[in-house]
Amino acid sequence: MVNELLITGARVLAANLSDAPLRDILIRDDRIAALTAPGEIDPATRPHRPAPDRLIVPGLVNGHTHSHGALAKGLVGDRVALEVFLASAPAVLAGRTVEDKALSARLSAVELIRKGCTACFDLFTEVPVPSVEAIHAVAAAYSETGLRAIVAPMIATKTLWQALPGLMDALSPEVRARVQDLSAAPETAALDTLQTAFAQWPEGIARPGVAPTIPLHCSDSFLQNAARLAADHDAPFQTHLAETEAQATLAFAQYGKSLTAHLAALGILGPNVSAAHGIWLSENDLSLLAEYGTGISHNPMSNLRIGSGVAPVRAMLEAGVTLGIGTDATNTSDGQNMFEAARLGATLSRVAARDPSAWLSAEEAFTAATTGSAQLLGLEKTGRIEEGWAADLVFLDLATTHYVPFVHPLRQLVFAENGAAVTSVMIAGRLVLDEGRLTTLDEAKLRAEAEAAAARLNSVNAPGMKAAEALGDLAGCFCLGLAPNPQGLARRLNGESK
Template sequence: MSAAPLLLAGGMVADPLAGEASRRDLLIENGRIAAIAAPGAIGRPDAQRFDASDRLILPAFVNAHTHGHANLVKGVAERWTLEASLTNGPWLAGARDPETIYLSTLLGALDMLSKGCTSCFDLVYEFPRPTLEGFLAVANGYADAGMKAVLAPMVADLNLFQAVPGLMDSLPEDLHETVGRFQLANGDETIAAMEAIFAARDRLPPGISLAIAPTIPHHCSERFLMQCVDLAERHDLPIHMHIAESRLQATSARKLWGVSPVRRLADLGVLRPSFIAAHAVWLDGRDLDILAAHHCSVAQIPASNFRLGAGIAHVRPMLERGLRVGLATDGANSSDALSMLQATRLASYASRVFDAPRETWLDAAETLRLATSGGGALPGLGHSGRIETGAAADLVLFDLSHIDFMPLTDPLNQIVTAADSASITDVFADGRHVVAGRKLQTIDPTTLRERVADSVARLSASLADARALAGRLEPHVVAFADSQRDEPLPVARHLPVEGRAFA
């Protein structure tokens, strides 16, 4: 039985697509926006009335790239680079039963919902390979929280030490054998595991769909990568990959293939309209031209890029080429807050660091488009993030009496520059009231505290040896990455430091 119609009456509706905010009534019926009109113009006496006169209504945020497996390691990273994070990857996502995987996903979903995000693209990682049981646990975690999600097994057949040229040789001799413990599953076994997941897609809850994520180009042998592409084609799945996230990734591609990772993927026939490039930090104009020519998309992830010191992606040239760009948080191990408001603000500010006229900076409406309809336009995400007739009723309501909006000068600008999650009062996902009066309605997060603590304690005990090994390896990996900073690249995404010419 469908819920009764709901009328959000008299709210200040902020439309990033139009770049304006105005008073409107919104009628929600069967999970969708059935009508938008001036206050008082929708004659539906059968609808439940919600007085939104003191609310600013925005399309709910769409998180274009996250990792649900990382939610139990929030706060673990301290001055980690990307390479340090990858070194710690096996214990960050290892030795987890379906209940632990479910709990990690649920925790992150509730976090995102409380901050106004109702849809995400999750690159799901299990070490050493994905499992159907773990994947279904992730799907149920999102569904139970009330979120929609695209889930992509994040896979590779080469570990960090096999993938990066020269890295293994840089390790002390006594560590050479121990890195074998980081060995991933055989590529054919991983492909078979994904086949089992995709064959069970009818077991997914409503609102959950599939994709595939061969994680990083040089972490995938050519044979394995093309097997992934074949899976994507046979099952009609988007492909989502980390592309040139760090300087070392960009230089490794050139050492291996003599070309950028984007050129390599184009030559192999991997790029297509359903391809999403995550991060895309160390790319030049030619790379962006290639992505645009293949009608690809980009997930821009500023909080993680800052947190890991990966560099600052230049978004304006992407938009100028017509690339679809969505904003994202990344996982809680590198963007701990899982806050799309934070991602929005950082994206706005990051656009100002380049030596270019202020007209190239992202303005408020444009930045909010990236965080809402921009992410919603990425393959798999169902054109969400819009307030228009027929669209899913995914909405976030801000309290106009909150100090963030005093005085109310420019609603769109103040969401970007002033608002934080404390001013969010209500969130609707497919018309379902999942946050009401600042309280989550699907699951009480206070009931999770003890379960989370117990789960983290068990993981800490079972993964102590793997974490200790990563701790031994980490300084050597980071030192190797630092030693490669002088390798030439056509772009600079770090500011130079006096006395040393960092690229």
């Protein structure tokens, strides 16, 4: 049986983003079957939903997040750099059951939906190694909630202490003895788990992905085997690339070249591959990414929150790199609000460049947050309102103050919207949020479960988190001393000096 729904009376953001005329939308199953002038299709001939005083826009697509962060809200310190945060992450995530991991994914998914997001690339973490049960539980959580997702557990072969060249030698003998007891999973364990999880993938809207966490944290053979696994299963592959100055600097100590050049030499880069952050990239790096069709998820909120830097988004676009936008984890960006991420992506570019022509326009920011991110997830015909495209739609209340008066749809959407106007969300033709009510989950029950789980985990993990903070400070001091001369690093990235 074909399921149809005719939506009438709404303003619909045009595919070229230039206007939002009154249009009727015919949904058939999970696709947009027709986009017509008002009244062309008789509402009496099929199920009908009036949407007066609504602006309908394509669902936003989150190019990079971590669902495990939803149960760790408020646990990232006020002034904590990435490496300090990474040192404490295992302690924060300790003791989580399979249900805790699924719960965190449901919590993250609900926040995304309520903020107008319809799909995400989730690099959730399970310590010390991912399990088939947890991967499937997270996938099922997304399918239950109704959010499209790429579920890609982060995998690695080295701990932070083993990954950063020179860090272990910089530690005192006492501290070195403590961190030497920490270890990552055996090289084959994570890939074998993924292979099994892929072969038995549960039905639903979630799809599998492969996510080696950071190149420095993985052996070369592991990265290559992970890339083969992704290719064999036609799965998206994502890693964190040049997120911090320390990573960019240490790449030369480890590989004698930039992280991007190293991945290219290993045969990792390709059109199914994307990288998160991409802050410390050179023109040569961007040329390589464009050459291989590898995209970048720009995550401006966490980039600022943990002081990693400002990504060169204009240079990315000029080089021909596919640009998406992501929120990163709730705990490192304090939310899953893609409207805020898109707005910050546009406005932050105005700080990075004095020339207004180099600023990220509203159109570029919204495109990155929709079709750009969709490309990173491998989603076809997603992120635009056109016939044949995915019926992933967000309904916004035009009575919300930032749309009064309603003058320029795109500018008001990108520069003013914060999720407050979201009333309904449709994903794959299904209303998962209907006039403010989530139709797929009991939110009161979800809240009670999340509060109980967080209280239990934070209590149990408190001693470990306190010990990890002291170790994290050591890692942070080590990284701060690596690149006292940013200009020198820039010259090295561009091959001007060794």
